[in-house]
Amino acid sequence: MIKIENLxxxxxxxxxxxxxxxxxxxxxxxSVVLIxxxxxxxSTFLKCINRLVDPDSGKIHIDGKEILNCPxxxxxxxxxxxxxxxxxxxxxxxxxxxxxxxxxxxxxxNTFKTILGKFSKEDYxxxxxxxxRVGLEEYENERVAYLSGGEKQRVGIARALSQExxxxxxxxxxSSLDPKLMREIMDLLKKICEEESITxxxxxxxxxxxxxxxxxxxxxRDGKIVFDDKPEELTEQNIVEIYGKTRDxxxxxxxxx
Amino acid sequence: MKLKKTKLPKKYKHFLxxxxxxxxxxxxxxxxxxxxxxxxxxxxxxxxxIKRMFPPDISNLNVYILKAVETLQMAIIxxxxxxxxxxxxxxxxxxxxxxxxxxxxxxxxxxxxxxxINEIVWGLIFVSMVGLGPFPGVLALAAHVTGALGRYxxxxxxxxxxxxxxxxxxxxxxxxxxxxxxxxxxxxxxxxNYSLYYLENNFRAATVLGLVGAGGIGxxxxxxxxxxxxxxxxxxxxxxxxTVTMIDRFSAYLRKxxxxxxxxx
Numbered sequence: 001m002i003k004i005e006n007l008x009x010x011x012x013x014x015x016x017x018x019x020x021x022x023x024x025x026x027x028x029x030x031s032v033v034l035i036x037x038x039x040x041x042x043s044t045f046l047k048c049i050n051r052l053v054d055p056d057s058g059k060i061h062i063d064g065k066e067i068l069n070c071p072x073x074x075x076x077x078x079x080x081x082x083x084x085x086x087x088x089x090x091x092x093x094x095x096x097x098x099x100x101x102x103x104x105x106x107x108x109x110n111t112f113k114t115i116l117g118k119f120s121k122e123d124y125x126x127x128x129x130x131x132x133r134v135g136l137e138e139y140e141n142e143r144v145a146y147l148s149g150g151e152k153q154r155v156g157i158a159r160a161l162s163q164e165x166x167x168x169x170x171x172x173x174x175s176s177l178d179p180k181l182m183r184e185i186m187d188l189l190k191k192i193c194e195e196e197s198i199t200x201x202x203x204x205x206x207x208x209x210x211x212x213x214x215x216x217x218x219x220x221r222d223g224k225i226v227f228d229d230k231p232e233e234l235t236e237q238n239i240v241e242i243y244g245k246t247r248d249x250x251x252x253x254x255x256x257x
Numbered sequence: 258m259k260l261k262k263t264k265l266p267k268k269y270k271h272f273l274x275x276x277x278x279x280x281x282x283x284x285x286x287x288x289x290x291x292x293x294x295x296x297x298x299x300x301x302x303x304x305x306x307i308k309r310m311f312p313p314d315i316s317n318l319n320v321y322i323l324k325a326v327e328t329l330q331m332a333i334i335x336x337x338x339x340x341x342x343x344x345x346x347x348x349x350x351x352x353x354x355x356x357x358x359x360x361x362x363x364x365x366x367x368x369x370x371x372x373x374i375n376e377i378v379w380g381l382i383f384v385s386m387v388g389l390g391p392f393p394g395v396l397a398l399a400a401h402v403t404g405a406l407g408r409y410x411x412x413x414x415x416x417x418x419x420x421x422x423x424x425x426x427x428x429x430x431x432x433x434x435x436x437x438x439x440x441x442x443x444x445x446x447x448x449x450n451y452s453l454y455y456l457e458n459n460f461r462a463a464t465v466l467g468l469v470g471a472g473g474i475g476x477x478x479x480x481x482x483x484x485x486x487x488x489x490x491x492x493x494x495x496x497x498x499x500t501v502t503m504i505d506r507f508s509a510y511l512r513k514x515x516x517x518x519x520x521x522x
Contacts, residue, residue: 090423106430114430
Protein backbone atom coordinates (compact mmCIF):
# COMPACT_ATOMS: atom_id res chain seq x y z
CA MET A 1 0.00 0.00 0.00
CA ILE A 2 2.61 2.55 1.13
CA LYS A 3 6.21 1.65 0.38
CA ILE A 4 8.88 4.03 1.64
CA GLU A 5 12.54 3.73 0.72
CA ASN A 6 15.57 5.67 1.98
CA LEU A 7 13.52 8.70 2.94
CA UNK A 8 15.81 11.53 4.09
CA UNK A 9 14.96 15.16 4.67
CA UNK A 10 16.61 18.13 6.31
CA UNK A 11 14.90 21.50 6.74
CA UNK A 12 16.74 24.60 5.64
CA UNK A 13 19.09 26.09 8.23
CA UNK A 14 19.01 22.95 10.38
CA UNK A 15 22.04 20.91 11.32
CA UNK A 16 20.25 17.62 11.91
CA UNK A 17 18.14 15.54 9.59
CA UNK A 18 14.41 15.67 10.26
CA UNK A 19 14.18 12.23 8.65
CA UNK A 20 17.16 9.94 8.30
CA UNK A 21 17.09 7.11 5.82
CA UNK A 22 13.67 5.70 6.63
CA UNK A 23 12.49 2.44 5.11
CA UNK A 24 8.99 1.27 5.78
CA UNK A 25 6.26 -0.81 4.24
CA UNK A 26 2.70 -0.20 5.37
CA UNK A 27 0.17 -2.81 4.36
CA UNK A 28 -3.46 -2.36 3.38
CA UNK A 29 -5.84 -2.01 6.34
CA UNK A 30 -3.21 -1.45 8.99
CA SER A 31 -3.63 1.14 11.72
CA VAL A 32 -0.14 2.47 12.18
CA VAL A 33 0.55 4.86 15.03
CA LEU A 34 3.73 6.92 15.15
CA ILE A 35 5.01 7.83 18.59
CA UNK A 36 7.99 9.86 19.74
CA UNK A 37 8.91 13.15 21.39
CA UNK A 38 8.22 16.47 19.71
CA UNK A 39 10.75 17.00 16.93
CA UNK A 40 11.29 13.27 16.35
CA UNK A 41 10.09 13.68 12.75
CA UNK A 42 6.56 12.25 12.99
CA SER A 43 4.84 15.17 11.35
CA THR A 44 7.46 15.56 8.62
CA PHE A 45 7.17 11.86 7.89
CA LEU A 46 3.39 12.05 7.49
CA LYS A 47 3.63 15.14 5.29
CA CYS A 48 6.09 13.38 2.99
CA ILE A 49 3.59 10.61 2.31
CA ASN A 50 1.25 13.00 0.47
CA ARG A 51 4.09 15.29 -0.59
CA LEU A 52 3.08 18.31 1.45
CA VAL A 53 6.79 18.24 2.25
CA ASP A 54 9.11 17.44 -0.63
CA PRO A 55 11.91 15.42 0.96
CA ASP A 56 15.56 15.71 -0.09
CA SER A 57 15.83 12.10 -1.20
CA GLY A 58 14.01 8.78 -1.13
CA LYS A 59 11.06 7.13 -2.80
CA ILE A 60 7.46 6.69 -1.74
CA HIS A 61 5.14 4.40 -3.67
CA ILE A 62 1.40 4.64 -3.08
CA ASP A 63 -0.28 1.56 -4.55
CA GLY A 64 2.74 1.13 -6.80
CA LYS A 65 2.77 4.74 -8.02
CA GLU A 66 5.70 6.98 -7.14
CA ILE A 67 4.47 10.25 -5.62
CA LEU A 68 7.77 12.07 -4.99
CA ASN A 69 9.78 12.00 -8.19
CA CYS A 70 6.99 12.93 -10.58
CA PRO A 71 5.40 16.12 -11.94
CA UNK A 72 3.14 17.86 -9.40
CA UNK A 73 0.09 17.12 -11.61
CA UNK A 74 0.70 13.38 -11.08
CA UNK A 75 1.11 13.91 -7.35
CA UNK A 76 -2.25 15.73 -7.26
CA UNK A 77 -3.90 12.64 -8.73
CA UNK A 78 -2.31 10.37 -6.13
CA UNK A 79 -3.32 12.74 -3.31
CA UNK A 80 -6.99 12.03 -4.12
CA UNK A 81 -6.49 8.66 -2.44
CA UNK A 82 -4.92 10.14 0.67
CA UNK A 83 -7.09 12.07 3.13
CA UNK A 84 -5.45 14.13 5.84
CA UNK A 85 -6.57 15.27 9.29
CA UNK A 86 -4.71 17.96 11.22
CA UNK A 87 -4.07 18.87 14.84
CA UNK A 88 -5.53 22.34 14.41
CA UNK A 89 -8.29 21.13 12.05
CA UNK A 90 -7.27 23.61 9.30
CA UNK A 91 -10.85 24.47 8.37
CA UNK A 92 -12.27 27.72 7.03
CA UNK A 93 -13.79 29.15 10.18
CA UNK A 94 -16.13 31.58 8.41
CA UNK A 95 -17.59 29.00 6.07
CA UNK A 96 -20.29 26.43 6.73
CA UNK A 97 -19.68 22.78 7.56
CA UNK A 98 -21.06 21.74 4.17
CA UNK A 99 -18.75 24.08 2.28
CA UNK A 100 -15.74 22.83 4.21
CA UNK A 101 -16.64 19.19 3.62
CA UNK A 102 -17.27 19.84 -0.09
CA UNK A 103 -13.61 20.84 -0.36
CA UNK A 104 -12.85 17.14 -0.03
CA UNK A 105 -14.49 16.75 -3.47
CA UNK A 106 -12.32 19.34 -5.22
CA UNK A 107 -10.18 16.80 -7.04
CA UNK A 108 -13.33 15.30 -8.58
CA UNK A 109 -14.53 18.72 -9.74
CA ASN A 110 -13.18 20.68 -12.69
CA THR A 111 -11.43 24.01 -12.26
CA PHE A 112 -14.04 26.10 -14.05
CA LYS A 113 -16.89 24.75 -11.92
CA THR A 114 -14.81 25.36 -8.81
CA ILE A 115 -14.40 29.03 -9.72
CA LEU A 116 -18.19 29.31 -10.09
CA GLY A 117 -18.58 27.51 -6.75
CA LYS A 118 -20.54 24.65 -8.32
CA PHE A 119 -20.37 20.97 -7.36
CA SER A 120 -22.18 18.01 -8.85
CA LYS A 121 -25.21 16.37 -7.24
CA GLU A 122 -23.07 13.37 -6.41
CA ASP A 123 -20.50 15.57 -4.66
CA TYR A 124 -23.24 17.08 -2.50
CA UNK A 125 -24.62 13.65 -1.73
CA UNK A 126 -21.24 12.29 -0.66
CA UNK A 127 -20.46 15.38 1.43
CA UNK A 128 -23.86 15.21 3.19
CA UNK A 129 -23.44 11.47 3.79
CA UNK A 130 -20.11 12.02 5.49
CA UNK A 131 -21.46 14.88 7.59
CA UNK A 132 -24.16 12.48 8.75
CA ARG A 133 -21.56 9.84 9.43
CA VAL A 134 -19.69 12.06 11.87
CA GLY A 135 -22.99 13.06 13.49
CA LEU A 136 -23.31 16.68 12.40
CA GLU A 137 -26.20 16.42 9.92
CA GLU A 138 -28.31 18.95 11.80
CA TYR A 139 -25.66 21.64 11.55
CA GLU A 140 -24.53 21.44 7.94
CA ASN A 141 -25.26 25.13 7.37
CA GLU A 142 -23.66 26.27 10.60
CA ARG A 143 -20.39 28.19 10.43
CA VAL A 144 -17.39 26.24 11.65
CA ALA A 145 -16.47 29.12 13.98
CA TYR A 146 -19.48 28.23 16.16
CA LEU A 147 -18.41 24.62 16.69
CA SER A 148 -16.50 23.10 19.60
CA GLY A 149 -13.06 21.54 19.11
CA GLY A 150 -14.43 18.00 18.94
CA GLU A 151 -17.05 19.01 16.38
CA LYS A 152 -14.41 20.77 14.31
CA GLN A 153 -12.33 17.62 14.12
CA ARG A 154 -15.46 15.73 13.05
CA VAL A 155 -15.74 18.18 10.16
CA GLY A 156 -12.07 17.48 9.39
CA ILE A 157 -12.79 13.77 9.28
CA ALA A 158 -15.83 14.28 7.04
CA ARG A 159 -13.74 16.37 4.65
CA ALA A 160 -11.06 13.66 4.44
CA LEU A 161 -13.70 10.95 3.95
CA SER A 162 -15.31 12.88 1.10
CA GLN A 163 -12.18 12.23 -0.92
CA GLU A 164 -13.16 8.53 -0.73
CA UNK A 165 -9.57 7.81 0.26
CA UNK A 166 -7.72 4.53 0.63
CA UNK A 167 -5.37 6.05 3.17
CA UNK A 168 -5.94 8.58 5.94
CA UNK A 169 -3.03 10.46 7.48
CA UNK A 170 -3.80 11.91 10.88
CA UNK A 171 -1.22 14.37 12.18
CA UNK A 172 -1.81 14.58 15.96
CA UNK A 173 -5.57 14.48 15.34
CA UNK A 174 -6.56 14.75 19.00
CA SER A 175 -3.74 16.77 20.56
CA SER A 176 -5.82 19.92 20.88
CA LEU A 177 -8.80 18.15 22.48
CA ASP A 178 -9.59 17.16 26.07
CA PRO A 179 -9.17 13.49 27.12
CA LYS A 180 -12.84 12.53 26.78
CA LEU A 181 -13.11 13.99 23.30
CA MET A 182 -9.78 12.43 22.35
CA ARG A 183 -11.28 9.00 22.82
CA GLU A 184 -14.52 9.89 21.10
CA ILE A 185 -12.74 11.16 18.01
CA MET A 186 -10.24 8.30 17.84
CA ASP A 187 -13.03 5.72 18.32
CA LEU A 188 -14.97 7.31 15.46
CA LEU A 189 -11.93 7.50 13.21
CA LYS A 190 -10.93 3.91 13.88
CA LYS A 191 -14.48 2.62 13.39
CA ILE A 192 -14.86 4.34 10.03
CA CYS A 193 -11.44 3.23 8.82
CA GLU A 194 -12.21 -0.37 9.73
CA GLU A 195 -15.61 -0.27 8.02
CA GLU A 196 -14.19 1.21 4.83
CA SER A 197 -10.91 -0.71 5.14
CA ILE A 198 -8.96 2.52 4.98
CA THR A 199 -5.30 2.35 5.96
CA UNK A 200 -4.79 4.73 8.88
CA UNK A 201 -1.45 6.32 9.68
CA UNK A 202 -1.59 8.62 12.67
CA UNK A 203 0.78 10.28 15.07
CA UNK A 204 -0.28 10.36 18.70
CA UNK A 205 1.31 11.85 21.77
CA UNK A 206 0.18 9.43 24.44
CA UNK A 207 1.41 5.86 24.76
CA UNK A 208 -1.82 4.48 26.21
CA UNK A 209 -3.55 5.85 23.21
CA UNK A 210 -1.13 4.43 20.73
CA UNK A 211 -1.52 0.99 22.24
CA UNK A 212 -5.27 1.22 22.13
CA UNK A 213 -5.69 2.27 18.51
CA UNK A 214 -2.71 0.75 16.74
CA UNK A 215 -2.26 -2.58 15.05
CA UNK A 216 1.34 -1.52 14.63
CA UNK A 217 3.39 1.00 16.57
CA UNK A 218 6.33 2.84 15.12
CA UNK A 219 8.64 4.63 17.52
CA UNK A 220 10.66 7.50 16.13
CA ARG A 221 13.62 9.34 17.57
CA ASP A 222 15.80 11.97 15.89
CA GLY A 223 14.39 11.17 12.46
CA LYS A 224 15.00 7.43 12.71
CA ILE A 225 12.72 4.48 13.35
CA VAL A 226 13.76 2.86 16.64
CA PHE A 227 10.78 0.59 17.18
CA ASP A 228 8.44 -1.16 14.76
CA ASP A 229 6.20 -3.93 16.05
CA LYS A 230 2.80 -4.79 17.49
CA PRO A 231 1.74 -2.61 20.41
CA GLU A 232 1.85 -5.48 22.90
CA GLU A 233 5.55 -6.01 22.17
CA LEU A 234 6.40 -2.54 23.45
CA THR A 235 8.62 -2.92 26.53
CA GLU A 236 9.83 -0.37 29.06
CA GLN A 237 13.26 -0.69 27.45
CA ASN A 238 11.76 0.30 24.07
CA ILE A 239 9.95 3.23 25.60
CA VAL A 240 13.16 4.60 27.08
CA GLU A 241 14.75 4.17 23.67
CA ILE A 242 11.98 6.15 21.97
CA TYR A 243 11.56 8.97 24.44
CA GLY A 244 15.14 9.13 25.73
CA LYS A 245 16.49 8.67 29.22
CA THR A 246 14.74 11.71 30.54
CA ARG A 247 11.56 10.62 32.24
CA ASP A 248 9.51 12.35 29.53
CA UNK A 249 7.99 9.10 28.41
CA UNK A 250 6.38 8.67 31.78
CA UNK A 251 4.35 11.80 31.18
CA UNK A 252 3.44 10.71 27.70
CA UNK A 253 2.67 7.23 28.93
CA UNK A 254 0.35 7.78 31.83
CA UNK A 255 -2.57 10.05 31.43
CA UNK A 256 -4.94 7.76 33.27
CA UNK A 257 -7.33 6.28 30.80
CA MET B 258 22.61 36.35 23.59
CA LYS B 259 24.38 39.23 25.26
CA LEU B 260 22.83 42.64 25.05
CA LYS B 261 25.22 45.33 23.90
CA LYS B 262 25.59 48.14 26.38
CA THR B 263 25.56 51.66 25.01
CA LYS B 264 28.76 53.49 25.79
CA LEU B 265 27.12 56.84 26.52
CA PRO B 266 25.23 57.27 29.77
CA LYS B 267 21.50 57.74 29.33
CA LYS B 268 21.60 61.39 30.37
CA TYR B 269 23.90 62.39 27.49
CA LYS B 270 21.99 60.25 25.02
CA HIS B 271 18.75 62.10 25.70
CA PHE B 272 20.59 65.43 25.54
CA LEU B 273 22.08 64.57 22.13
CA UNK B 274 18.71 63.45 20.76
CA UNK B 275 17.24 66.74 22.03
CA UNK B 276 19.86 68.80 20.19
CA UNK B 277 19.29 66.76 17.03
CA UNK B 278 15.52 67.45 17.11
CA UNK B 279 16.13 71.20 17.56
CA UNK B 280 18.50 71.22 14.59
CA UNK B 281 16.01 69.37 12.36
CA UNK B 282 13.16 71.79 13.21
CA UNK B 283 15.37 74.85 12.74
CA UNK B 284 16.45 73.56 9.33
CA UNK B 285 12.87 72.74 8.24
CA UNK B 286 11.42 76.05 9.50
CA UNK B 287 14.07 78.17 7.85
CA UNK B 288 13.46 76.44 4.53
CA UNK B 289 9.72 77.14 4.58
CA UNK B 290 9.67 80.80 5.73
CA UNK B 291 7.35 79.80 8.55
CA UNK B 292 7.15 82.68 10.99
CA UNK B 293 4.66 83.97 13.48
CA UNK B 294 5.16 87.58 12.37
CA UNK B 295 4.18 86.97 8.75
CA UNK B 296 1.12 85.08 9.98
CA UNK B 297 0.18 88.09 12.10
CA UNK B 298 0.77 90.44 9.17
CA UNK B 299 -1.42 88.35 6.88
CA UNK B 300 -4.18 87.93 9.42
CA UNK B 301 -6.26 91.01 8.39
CA UNK B 302 -6.26 89.79 4.78
CA UNK B 303 -7.53 86.41 5.91
CA UNK B 304 -10.30 88.04 7.90
CA UNK B 305 -11.18 90.13 4.86
CA UNK B 306 -11.27 87.03 2.64
CA ILE B 307 -13.57 85.22 5.03
CA LYS B 308 -15.80 88.32 5.36
CA ARG B 309 -16.21 88.45 1.59
CA MET B 310 -17.47 84.84 1.64
CA PHE B 311 -20.61 85.79 3.57
CA PRO B 312 -23.44 85.31 2.99
CA PRO B 313 -22.97 82.20 0.84
CA ASP B 314 -24.33 82.56 -2.69
CA ILE B 315 -26.74 79.70 -3.32
CA SER B 316 -27.96 80.75 -6.75
CA ASN B 317 -25.99 77.91 -8.38
CA LEU B 318 -26.61 75.37 -5.63
CA ASN B 319 -28.28 72.85 -7.95
CA VAL B 320 -25.19 72.86 -10.19
CA TYR B 321 -22.95 72.16 -7.22
CA ILE B 322 -25.14 69.31 -6.03
CA LEU B 323 -25.08 67.80 -9.51
CA LYS B 324 -21.30 68.14 -9.50
CA ALA B 325 -21.12 66.46 -6.08
CA VAL B 326 -23.15 63.58 -7.53
CA GLU B 327 -20.73 63.43 -10.46
CA THR B 328 -17.88 63.27 -7.94
CA LEU B 329 -19.53 60.31 -6.26
CA GLN B 330 -20.00 58.60 -9.63
CA MET B 331 -16.32 59.14 -10.38
CA ALA B 332 -15.36 57.63 -7.03
CA ILE B 333 -17.57 54.57 -7.58
CA ILE B 334 -16.28 53.82 -11.07
CA UNK B 335 -12.67 54.69 -10.25
CA UNK B 336 -12.57 52.52 -7.13
CA UNK B 337 -14.30 49.58 -8.80
CA UNK B 338 -12.02 49.73 -11.81
CA UNK B 339 -8.96 49.89 -9.56
CA UNK B 340 -10.20 47.00 -7.40
CA UNK B 341 -10.96 44.89 -10.50
CA UNK B 342 -7.44 45.41 -11.86
CA UNK B 343 -5.77 44.96 -8.46
CA UNK B 344 -7.65 41.73 -7.64
CA UNK B 345 -6.07 39.33 -10.15
CA UNK B 346 -2.67 41.06 -10.00
CA UNK B 347 -2.51 40.78 -6.21
CA UNK B 348 -2.28 36.98 -6.43
CA UNK B 349 0.85 37.42 -8.54
CA UNK B 350 2.34 39.74 -5.94
CA UNK B 351 1.87 37.41 -2.95
CA UNK B 352 5.07 35.71 -1.88
CA UNK B 353 3.32 32.57 -0.64
CA UNK B 354 1.74 31.96 -4.06
CA UNK B 355 4.28 33.26 -6.54
CA UNK B 356 7.57 31.42 -6.33
CA UNK B 357 8.84 33.23 -9.43
CA UNK B 358 10.73 36.17 -7.94
CA UNK B 359 10.83 38.21 -11.15
CA UNK B 360 7.04 38.20 -11.57
CA UNK B 361 6.52 38.95 -7.90
CA UNK B 362 9.00 41.84 -7.86
CA UNK B 363 7.68 43.30 -11.12
CA UNK B 364 4.04 43.35 -10.00
CA UNK B 365 5.04 44.79 -6.63
CA UNK B 366 7.02 47.51 -8.41
CA UNK B 367 3.98 48.35 -10.58
CA UNK B 368 1.84 48.64 -7.44
CA UNK B 369 4.41 50.89 -5.78
CA UNK B 370 4.62 53.19 -8.80
CA UNK B 371 0.81 53.44 -9.10
CA UNK B 372 0.47 54.10 -5.40
CA UNK B 373 3.45 56.43 -5.19
CA ILE B 374 1.97 58.88 -7.68
CA ASN B 375 -0.73 61.06 -6.14
CA GLU B 376 -4.24 61.15 -7.66
CA ILE B 377 -3.77 64.81 -8.64
CA VAL B 378 -0.58 63.98 -10.54
CA TRP B 379 -2.33 61.03 -12.23
CA GLY B 380 -5.12 63.52 -13.04
CA LEU B 381 -2.65 65.86 -14.79
CA ILE B 382 -1.24 62.93 -16.77
CA PHE B 383 -4.64 61.62 -17.89
CA VAL B 384 -6.05 65.08 -18.68
CA SER B 385 -3.20 65.58 -21.13
CA MET B 386 -3.93 62.12 -22.56
CA VAL B 387 -7.74 62.07 -22.91
CA GLY B 388 -8.73 65.72 -22.39
CA LEU B 389 -10.79 67.51 -19.72
CA GLY B 390 -13.79 66.09 -17.85
CA PRO B 391 -14.67 63.36 -15.38
CA PHE B 392 -13.23 60.49 -17.48
CA PRO B 393 -9.54 61.33 -16.86
CA GLY B 394 -10.54 61.71 -13.21
CA VAL B 395 -11.91 58.18 -13.14
CA LEU B 396 -8.69 56.90 -14.72
CA ALA B 397 -6.59 58.82 -12.20
CA LEU B 398 -8.48 57.32 -9.26
CA ALA B 399 -8.31 53.84 -10.77
CA ALA B 400 -4.55 54.10 -11.32
CA HIS B 401 -3.84 55.11 -7.75
CA VAL B 402 -6.27 52.60 -6.25
CA THR B 403 -4.82 49.75 -8.32
CA GLY B 404 -1.50 50.34 -6.61
CA ALA B 405 -2.89 50.81 -3.13
CA LEU B 406 -5.42 47.97 -3.15
CA GLY B 407 -2.99 45.67 -4.97
CA ARG B 408 -0.52 46.16 -2.19
CA TYR B 409 -3.08 45.57 0.57
CA UNK B 410 -4.72 42.61 -1.19
CA UNK B 411 -1.39 40.85 -1.72
CA UNK B 412 -0.38 41.45 1.87
CA UNK B 413 -3.70 39.99 3.04
CA UNK B 414 -3.04 36.90 0.93
CA UNK B 415 0.39 36.53 2.52
CA UNK B 416 -1.09 36.45 6.00
CA UNK B 417 -3.36 33.45 5.31
CA UNK B 418 -2.45 30.56 7.61
CA UNK B 419 -0.34 28.18 5.48
CA UNK B 420 -1.77 25.18 7.35
CA UNK B 421 -5.28 25.95 6.05
CA UNK B 422 -3.89 26.08 2.52
CA UNK B 423 -2.11 22.76 3.05
CA UNK B 424 -5.40 21.13 3.98
CA UNK B 425 -6.83 22.08 0.58
CA UNK B 426 -3.66 21.00 -1.23
CA UNK B 427 -3.82 17.64 0.51
CA UNK B 428 -7.24 16.89 -1.01
CA UNK B 429 -5.60 16.74 -4.44
CA UNK B 430 -6.88 20.16 -5.51
CA UNK B 431 -4.90 21.92 -8.24
CA UNK B 432 -3.33 25.35 -7.85
CA UNK B 433 -6.31 27.38 -9.07
CA UNK B 434 -8.73 25.35 -6.94
CA UNK B 435 -6.46 25.91 -3.95
CA UNK B 436 -6.59 29.67 -4.52
CA UNK B 437 -10.37 29.73 -5.03
CA UNK B 438 -11.32 27.43 -2.15
CA UNK B 439 -8.30 27.70 0.14
CA UNK B 440 -7.19 31.30 0.07
CA UNK B 441 -10.10 33.38 -1.19
CA UNK B 442 -12.54 32.52 1.65
CA UNK B 443 -9.92 33.66 4.15
CA UNK B 444 -9.28 37.05 2.52
CA UNK B 445 -12.78 37.90 1.24
CA UNK B 446 -13.91 40.12 4.16
CA UNK B 447 -10.60 41.98 4.14
CA UNK B 448 -10.87 42.61 0.41
CA UNK B 449 -14.39 44.02 0.77
CA ASN B 450 -13.33 46.14 3.70
CA TYR B 451 -10.32 47.62 1.94
CA SER B 452 -12.34 48.32 -1.21
CA LEU B 453 -14.99 50.23 0.73
CA TYR B 454 -12.31 52.16 2.54
CA TYR B 455 -10.86 53.21 -0.80
CA LEU B 456 -14.28 54.18 -2.12
CA GLU B 457 -14.52 56.58 0.80
CA ASN B 458 -10.96 57.77 0.24
CA ASN B 459 -11.56 58.26 -3.47
CA PHE B 460 -14.57 60.46 -2.91
CA ARG B 461 -12.34 62.80 -0.93
CA ALA B 462 -9.64 62.62 -3.60
CA ALA B 463 -12.19 63.19 -6.37
CA THR B 464 -13.33 66.48 -4.83
CA VAL B 465 -9.94 68.04 -5.63
CA LEU B 466 -9.32 66.33 -8.99
CA GLY B 467 -11.34 69.14 -10.61
CA LEU B 468 -8.46 71.50 -9.78
CA VAL B 469 -6.52 69.98 -12.65
CA GLY B 470 -9.55 69.74 -14.93
CA ALA B 471 -10.37 66.12 -14.22
CA GLY B 472 -14.07 66.56 -13.40
CA GLY B 473 -16.08 66.67 -10.21
CA ILE B 474 -16.97 69.48 -7.81
CA GLY B 475 -13.35 70.68 -7.65
CA UNK B 476 -13.78 72.14 -11.13
CA UNK B 477 -16.51 74.48 -9.83
CA UNK B 478 -14.32 75.43 -6.90
CA UNK B 479 -11.34 76.46 -9.01
CA UNK B 480 -13.56 78.39 -11.45
CA UNK B 481 -15.27 80.41 -8.71
CA UNK B 482 -11.93 81.05 -7.03
CA UNK B 483 -10.35 82.33 -10.21
CA UNK B 484 -13.32 84.68 -10.76
CA UNK B 485 -13.01 85.87 -7.11
CA UNK B 486 -16.61 84.80 -6.42
CA UNK B 487 -15.90 84.17 -2.75
CA UNK B 488 -19.54 83.72 -1.80
CA UNK B 489 -19.87 80.88 -4.29
CA UNK B 490 -16.64 79.39 -2.96
CA UNK B 491 -18.19 79.12 0.49
CA UNK B 492 -21.29 77.36 -0.86
CA UNK B 493 -19.11 74.87 -2.73
CA UNK B 494 -17.00 74.25 0.37
CA UNK B 495 -20.14 73.60 2.42
CA UNK B 496 -21.48 71.15 -0.16
CA UNK B 497 -18.07 69.41 -0.19
CA UNK B 498 -17.85 69.10 3.57
CA UNK B 499 -21.41 67.83 3.90
CA THR B 500 -21.11 65.20 1.17
CA VAL B 501 -17.68 64.00 2.31
CA THR B 502 -18.95 63.60 5.86
CA MET B 503 -22.03 61.73 4.65
CA ILE B 504 -20.06 59.32 2.49
CA ASP B 505 -17.46 58.74 5.21
CA ARG B 506 -20.11 57.94 7.79
CA PHE B 507 -22.00 55.63 5.45
CA SER B 508 -18.90 53.74 4.38
CA ALA B 509 -17.61 53.45 7.95
CA TYR B 510 -21.01 52.06 8.96
CA LEU B 511 -20.95 49.50 6.15
CA ARG B 512 -17.40 48.44 6.95
CA LYS B 513 -18.20 48.04 10.60
CA UNK B 514 -21.15 45.84 9.66
CA UNK B 515 -19.01 43.67 7.44
CA UNK B 516 -16.27 43.28 10.04
CA UNK B 517 -18.88 42.35 12.63
CA UNK B 518 -20.55 39.77 10.47
CA UNK B 519 -17.51 38.27 8.87
CA UNK B 520 -14.73 38.40 11.40
CA UNK B 521 -15.73 38.94 14.98
CA UNK B 522 -18.75 36.77 15.65
